[in-house]
Amino acid sequence: MSRQSHSTDVLVIGSGAAGLTAALTLAQQRTVTVLAKGPLTSGSTAWAQGGIAAVLDAGDTFEDHIRDTRVAGAGLNRRETVEFVIERAPKAIARLVELGVPFNADGASLHLTREGGHSHRRIVHVNDATGWAVQAALLKACEANPNITLLPDHSCIDLVTGRNEERYSGSGRVWGAYALDGATGRVQVYRARATIMASGGAGRVYQFSTAPRGATGDGIAMAWRAGARVSNMEMMQFHPTCLYNLEVKNFLITEAVRGEGGQLKHPVTGHRFMPDYDPRAELAPRDVVARAIDDQIKRFGLDYVHLDISHMPPEFVKEHFPTIHEKLLGLGIDMTKEPIPVVPAQHYTCGGILVGLDARTDLPGLWAAGECTESGLHGANRLASNSLLECFVFGEAAGRDILECWDRLYDPPAIREWDESRVTDSDEEVVIKQNWTEIRRFMWNYVGIVRTTKRLERAAHRIRMLTDEIEDYYGHFRVTTDLIELRNLLQCADLIVQSALKRHESRGLHFILDYPNTDLVARDTVLVP
Known part of the structure; x- marks a missing residue:
């Protein structure tokens, strides 16, 4: 085997909650290589402020959490998936506690907060920086495991399939991936019996997004090119409250600020406008709140609206939102005394690679988990704090399924090396930057x-x-990372637009003026390569 080829039992693409959960599940019995595009902490998990939804409160029930998820998802969710995830939530939280995640506690029990769309307090959290604490605990456990190899700075280009075998095969079987090693600038082959795609969402397709810089839909585009179906790509969630600041990009003001009494107001008149749009006011689901803010901005020619929690006691605000409070003070905004300027921004990709409850995709040898998938959990709009939960449940499901069918998986065949014989170094980086800006x-x-x-x-x-x-x-x-991302960004933009043109109704996150009504029957938009 050449120096450009590496073999492992299982290849995991992505080092966020889904990928690392899968790696820890598998590493009990198998060797795992985890590829991260940038630093190991650069995915969306570390950015998740809110928390993780789970039924842990005395008055709460699985049925309530299932109902809330389906109401937010505008009936497009698959009930069996919603049940599957929600019933496994308390166990997922228990595993994170075991890993040392320092969740906020009320005496002997965990402190629960409430967010828009939830009928009960059911969000476990670590102040307002839950994702960072979870990411740190998962990474620490993976770094301590001798069966797990973590490789940062590896940009995956395409999945390795039967087409790339030295003896060509039309099987569509996935055998790993081609990845650009940032340290050497060379493209390597990473071969594996099983591959898990956990590469996150496609938020950077949009000009304003709370997603990290690397959320360019790589996994969705790679799986599509390899022959997997994608579903519901038109369902892009916009977070209603992203900080409006020309210097600071993508700073999210968590839903919990509204959950704890924050009010949305017109920045000039001070009018509290959410009750005009929905009886649930600021606690309405995200799509409703985002459209209301969008309407205010367009109707009155505003740059932003105000989110105001200054009527609450200063100590209460500082205690609940220490990270946000500190960040805003550094920008000259004291949220205990004045309102915060906010705009909606793309926040979450509800559609993606179609997977079953075992996290299997259409392609033999490829599993997928987390934001790059459409599992049926979120439907037409994700309920707050169900996203990290999906990562833990489906990351584990992928790992378990691979272990169960291990004896039926074969060792990978000889794979053709990446061919660079007919290309040169680019002298026109400006083309990439221009196209990237234009798409977004x-x-x-x-x-x-x-x-x-x-x-x-x-x-x-x-x-x-x-x-x-x-x-x-x-x-x-x-290839460079920028070029790889641009190609994937355009592919995802195409999938979003194709899906949106196919849906002749308004449902959840897809609101189209030509078709304002919602059909009686909810149907998924499935695209076939």
Whole structure:
């Protein structure tokens, strides 16, 4: 085997909650290699402020959590998936406690907060930085495990399938991935019996997003190119309250600020506008709140609206939101005394690679978990704090399923090395930057919170023009992380627009003025490669 090829039992793409949970499950019996595009902590998990939803309160029931999830998901959820995840939530929390996650406690029990769309207090949290604490605990456990190899700075380009075998096969079987090693600048083959895609969402398709810089939909695009179906890509969640600040990009003001009494107001008149849109006011689901803010901004020509919790006692605010309070003070905003300027921003990809309860995709040898998937949990709109939960449950499900069917998985065959014989180094990085900016801008303007068929068709037209340009560029120049991301970003933009044009109704996150009504029957939008 050449120095450009590495073998492992299982390859995990992504080092967030889903990928690391899967790795820990597998490492009891198998060797696992985890590839992260940037640093090991650069995924969305570390950014999750809110917490993890689980039924732990005396008056709460699984049935209530299931109902809340389906109401938020506008009936598009698959009930068996919702039950599967919610019934496993308390156990997932117990495992995290064992790993040393320092959840806030009320005496002997965990402190529970409440967020929009939930009928009970059921969010376990570590102040307002839960994701960071979870990421740290999972990484520490993985670093201590001799069966797990963690490789940061590896950008995956494409899945290795039967087409890449030295003896070509049309099987569609996945045998690992080609990845660009940032340290050497060389493309390596990572071969494995089983591959788990846990690469996160596609938020960076949009101009304004709370997602980290690397959320460019890589896994969704790679699985699509390899032949897997994707589902419900039009269901892009916009978080209602992202800090509006020209210096600081993507700082999220957690849902819990509204859950603990924060009010949304017109920045000039001070009018509290949410009761005009929904009887649940600030506690309405995210899609409702985001559309209301979008309407205020467009109707009155505003840059932002105000989120105000200054009527609550200062100590209460500082105790509940220490991270946000400190961050805002550094920007000259004291949230205990004045309102916070906020705008909606893309926040979560509810659609993705189609998976079953065993986390299997359409492709033999490929499993997937977390935000890159469409498991049926979120439906047309994710309920707050169900996202980390999905990562733990499906990360474990993928690991368990691979262990159970291990004896039926074969060792990978000889794979062709990456061919760089006909390409040169790019002398036109400006092309990548220009196209990246253009995609994110037209997606925000044409495929945002409120849509029309005409705007979607305009976006589709732009995508067709850019596809030829980017494919030509990709064919002539050596791959870089920026080029890999641009190619995937455009692929995901195309999947979102195709899906949005297929849905002739408004449901959950997909609000289209040409079809304002909701159909009686909820149907998934499934795209077949």
